[in-house]
Amino acid sequence: MSHHQPTSPLSRSEIRKNIRKARRNLSDLEQELAAKKININFFQHKKLTKNTRIGLYLSNDGELDTSELIQSLIDKKHQIFLPVIHPFNGTTLLFQRYEKNSPMKLNRYAILEPKLNCSHICPLYELDYLLMPLVAFDNFGNRLGMGGGYYDKTLAHYYKENLQKPELIGLAHDCQQVEQLPVEAWDVPLRQIITPSKFYQW
Structure with a gap:
């Protein structure tokens, strides 16, 4: 066997493992700075009208810390909705209104989510923006998630019907960018990704 063989590109699970590790290795200070910068970067590129409805997530596993952005949005009187794992089908997400005093519980992944209250659920298409977590992204806007497929399944109808809302x-952290991800047939690239230092648009 010749040792001049080109190295095979990394698989999705290898990329996932490497990037999650890189992300978890960020220091508290780096995380804090990233949270501040993403907050500034978001408002620089998105001019929100009053009372915008925004789906966001609470950070976990070294993900970009969203607490500062959530705080700023609440201060500016926007409405925040957090993902709740669907109680019946368990593979899709519902988005529930989140306020300072919302009762929270740990879901099966030990991630905090609002305690289900059907009257506070917002249908996906009534959100103006949906800010999504990801594990890795590439130069073409392809997104690699945690592997549970929650966002893919939640957004399947959205893509099929080509809905305009939410945006x-x-x-992501800057260290989550790779040159090119191996893409599956069902993957839909994101048109916009915001990192602490950049705003990508495809």
């Missing part, structure tokens, strides 16, 4: 934006 989808991926949030």
